[in-house]
Amino acid sequence: MNDSPVADRIRNREARITVIGQGYVGLPLAVEFARRGFTVVGLDTDPARVAALNLGHPHGPDVEGEELKALLRERRYEARSDFSVLEQSDVVIICVPTPLGKSREPDISFVVAAAEGVAARFRPGQLVVLESTTYPGTTEELLLPMFERRGARAGVDLFLAFSPERIDPGNPTFHVRDIPKVVGGITPECARVASLLYRQIVPSVIEVASAKVAELAKLYENVFRNVNIALANEFAMMCRRLGVNSRDVIAAAATKPFGFMPFYPGPGIGGHCIPVDPAYLSWRMRADGYEPRFIALADEINRQMPAFVIELITEALNDDGRAVKGARILILGVAYKRGIGDTRESPAHEVIAALCRRGAAVTYADPHVPTFRVGEIEFKAVEPTEPALRDADCVVVLTDHPEFDYATVARQAHLIVDTRQAIPSTVPSTTRVVRL
Ligand SMILES: NC(=O)c1ccc[n+]([C@@H]2O[C@H](COP(=O)([O-])OP(=O)(O)OC[C@H]3O[C@@H](n4cnc5c(N)ncnc54)[C@H](O)[C@@H]3O)[C@@H](O)[C@H]2O)c1
Numbered sequence: 001m002n003d004s005p006v007a008d009r010i011r012n013r014e015a016r017i018t019v020i021g022q023g024y025v026g027l028p029l030a031v032e033f034a035r036r037g038f039t040v041v042g043l044d045t046d047p048a049r050v051a052a053l054n055l056g057h058p059h060g061p062d063v064e065g066e067e068l069k070a071l072l073r074e075r076r077y078e079a080r081s082d083f084s085v086l087e088q089s090d091v092v093i094i095c096v097p098t099p100l101g102k103s104r105e106p107d108i109s110f111v112v113a114a115a116e117g118v119a120a121r122f123r124p125g126q127l128v129v130l131e132s133t134t135y136p137g138t139t140e141e142l143l144l145p146m147f148e149r150r151g152a153r154a155g156v157d158l159f160l161a162f163s164p165e166r167i168d169p170g171n172p173t174f175h176v177r178d179i180p181k182v183v184g185g186i187t188p189e190c191a192r193v194a195s196l197l198y199r200q201i202v203p204s205v206i207e208v209a210s211a212k213v214a215e216l217a218k219l220y221e222n223v224f225r226n227v228n229i230a231l232a233n234e235f236a237m238m239c240r241r242l243g244v245n246s247r248d249v250i251a252a253a254a255t256k257p258f259g260f261m262p263f264y265p266g267p268g269i270g271g272h273c274i275p276v277d278p279a280y281l282s283w284r285m286r287a288d289g290y291e292p293r294f295i296a297l298a299d300e301i302n303r304q305m306p307a308f309v310i311e312l313i314t315e316a317l318n319d320d321g322r323a324v325k326g327a328r329i330l331i332l333g334v335a336y337k338r339g340i341g342d343t344r345e346s347p348a349h350e351v352i353a354a355l356c357r358r359g360a361a362v363t364y365a366d367p368h369v370p371t372f373r374v375g376e377i378e379f380k381a382v383e384p385t386e387p388a389l390r391d392a393d394c395v396v397v398l399t400d401h402p403e404f405d406y407a408t409v410a411r412q413a414h415l416i417v418d419t420r421q422a423i424p425s426t427v428p429s430t431t432r433v434v435r436l
Contacts, residue, residue: 004125004159004189004193005125006090006091006125006126006127006159006193007192007193007196009090010090010091010127010193010196010197010200011196013036013037013038013200015038015090015091015127015197016038016039016040016041016088016089016090016091017030017033017038017039017040017041017089017090017091017092017093018040018041018042018043018085018086018089018091018092018093019033019040019041019042019043019092019093019095020043020044020092020093020094020095020096020114020117020118021043021044021094021095021096021097021110021114021132022042022043022044022046022049022050022053022079022095023044023060023095023096023097024060024062024167024169024272024342025095025131025132025165025167026042026044026093026095026096026131027042027053027058027059027060027062027063028060028062028063028167028175028176029093029095029131029165029167029176030042030077031063031067031068031071031077032175032176032177032201033200033201034071034076034077035067035071035076036200036201037076038076038200039075039076040076040077040078041077041078041079041080041085041089042077042078042079042080043079043080043081043082043083043085043086044079044080044081045081046081047081049079050079050080050081051079053068053079054072054078054079056068056069056072060169060170060340061169061170061339061340061341062167062169062170062175062176083117083121084121086117086118086121086123087121087123088123089123089126090123090125090126090127091126091127091128091129091197092118092126092127092128092129093128093129093131094111094114094115094118094128094129094130094131094132095131095132095165096110096111096113096114096132097110097132097272098110098111098132098133098134098276098280099272099276100276100279104279104283105279105283106134106135106279106280106283108134108135108138108142110132111130111132111134111138111142111143112142115128115130115142115143115146116146119143119146119147119149119150119152120150122147122150122152122158124152124157124158125157126158126159127159127160127161127190127193127194127197128143128147128158128159128160128161129160129161129162129163129183129194129197130143130161130162130163131162131163131164131165132165133164133165133218133219133222133273133276133277133280134215134280135215135219135280135281135283135284136212136215136216136219136281136284137212137215137284138162138215139160139161139162139184139186139211139212139215140186140210140211140212143160144160144186147160154186154187154190155185155186155187155188155189155190156189158190159185159189159190159193159194160185160186160190160211161183161184161185161186161190161191161193161194161211161214162183162184162211162212162214162215163181163182163183163184163194163198163214164182164214164215164217164218164221166179166181166182166218166221167179169340169342170337170338170339170340172339176201176202177201177202177203178202178203179202180202180203180204180205180206181195181198181202181204181205181206182205182206182208182214182217182218183195183198183205183206183207183208183214184207184208184209184210184211184212184213184214184215184217185207185210185211186210186211191207191208192207195207216281218277219277219278219280219281222273222274222277222278223277223278223281223294223295223298225263225274226269226274226275226277226278226295226298226299226302227294227295227298228261228263229263229264229265229266229269229274229298229302230297230298230299230301230302231263231298232246232250232263232264232265233265233266233301233302233304233305234301235249235250235265236265236436237308240436245435246265246436247264247421247435250262250263250264264420264421265305265419265436266305266347266419266420266436267305267306267309267347267348267351267398267419267420267436268302268303268305268306268309268347268350268351269302269305269336269345269347270336270337270342270343270344270345270346270347270348271336271337271342271344271345271346272342272344272345275299275302275345276345278292278295278298278299279295279299281295282295282296305347306347306350306351306354307350307354308436309347309351309396309398309417309419309436310351310354310355310358312417312419312434312436313329313355313394313396313417314358315434316394316415316417316432316434317393317394317415319432320393320415320432322393323359324355324358324359324360325358325359325360326359326360326361327360327361327393327394328360328361328363328391328392328393328394329355329360329361329362329363329392329393329394329395329396330363330364330365330382330384330388330389330391330392330394330395330396330413331348331351331352331362331363331364331365331396331398332364332365332366332384332395332396332397332398332399332401332404332409333348333364333365333366333397333398333399333400333401333404334346334348334352334364334366334369334372334398334399335348335366335368335369335399335401336348336399337399338399338400338401338402338420339368339401339402340368341366341368341369343369343372346399347398348364348372348398348399349374351396351398352364352372352374352379353374353375356374356375356377362379363379363382363388363392364379364381364382365381365382365383365384365388365404366381366399366401367381367401367403367404368401369381384404384405384409386408386412389408389409389412389413390412390413390414392413393415394413394415394416394417395409395413395415395416395417396416396417396418396419397409397416397417397418397419397420397422397423398419398420399420400420400421400422404422406422406423406424407424409423410423410424410427410428410431410433411427411428411431413431414430414431414432415431415432415434416431416432416433416434417433417434417436418433418434418435418436419436420436421435421436423435
């Protein structure tokens with residue numbers, strides 16, 4: 001039984017919730033709590049983002065403008081940049097970025113800044129949950145002492161937990177409310193209060209033994225994905241040497257009803273999670289004198305992919321009797337994955353930079369990304385019109401956005417390098433398709 005006042009306030013939906021960081025993760029989460037009747041503040045240090053949200057303009061694919069406007073009208077949701085709001089919060093959820101530094105070491109500064117802001121205004125009885133993906137031990141070794149220095153006692157007047165966010169932005173099937181939540185507390189009471197909170201918005205909450213287990217569960221999920229994508233990428237390179245389409249093989253293997261899960265090759269991994277999170281675990285293990293091998297190998301293979309794509313484009317143009325230098329290359333999609341406008345760590349950066357270095361005239365189309373900066377050059381998206389497709393010496397599919405009309409691409413372009421197998425398997429005889 002949870003009998004702490006915060007538990008009662010959660011049950012009655014009276015708990016005032018602050019979600020720190022209103023990005024891809026924090027905004028949909030804040031909106032979900034607001035939809036369920038809580039009063040939620042979305043706290044963010046970016047004033048432009050705060051202003052846009054208060055006008056009802058969401059930035060990601062998972063929140064509709066109309067819904068945000070309705071919640072603003074009903075005063076269920078408000079964006080703020082002023083940390084004093086924490087003094088009135090019963091529940092604080094931290095969803096700030098956890099990127100890598102220059103030497104690929106964890107940059108935990110956003111988590112530290114946010115948690116310091118919470119600890120400095122600690123209110124006895126508060127529930128504080130960290131959702132940002134991070135190295136094992138962060139909640140207990142970094143956050144807990146910040147609160148203890150202010151006299152807080154975990155499980156008594158502070159409920160501190162880690163619960164990883166597992167959202168897949170833009171996924172039409174699984175929204176925040178559909179994805180089971182893993183929760184690990186500093187004490188069993190911390191876990192119970194945090195579980196109670198998440199049970200208000202998701203059907204399934206899995207309470208694990210500690211915050212560290214929950215931190216590691218998230219890292220294991222993303223290492224698993226990273227390693228399997230690397231396997232698919234290397235497999236695609238091997239299939240190419242053997243003159244076989246890797247997708248045909250993967251599709252055949254995926255007919256096995258157990259023991260196999262398909263992963264697909266691509267031009268390289270991107271986003272804030274898959275290329276970044278494994279490095280958090282590696283960093284932590286290295287500090288312990290252990291060098292994780294799978295993570296290093298997967299990273300090496302995945303990082304080769306943009307160069308492999310350049311090789312495919314170079315060979316494809318060469319077969320047409322053309323050089324990369326001077327070739328007009330139209331890139332379809334620069335976001336790191338389909339259906340969204342997130343270009344963080346996108347392989348498109350490396351592919352476009354390399355093509356430009358070799359003297360190609362590069363343009364790109366992406367319905368989600370109006371401008372795209374590569375080094376000093378700011379590209380503006382073009383429309384993938386029939387003339388634009390016909391004019392290109394090579395069309396390269398880097399992101400398989402659903403908005404592209406692949407049948408038209410197949411009809412109009414004469415040379416296509418398709419890194420996502422988005423182009424239909426039958427194309428006009430005048431079109432040549434090189435598939436990864
Ligand atoms: N994007 C994803 O698909 C995804 C999925 C699961 C988990 N995660 C994890 O969730 C965390 C957040 O990722 P995201 O994609 O939402 O990041 P994001 O960059 O989209 O958003 C982060 C937001 O936090 C704000 N911010 C930064 N420092 C702050 C501070 N001190 N106080 C208040 N606001 C601050 C930024 O202005 C920004 O609006 C990361 O740890 C990430 O690894 C991301």
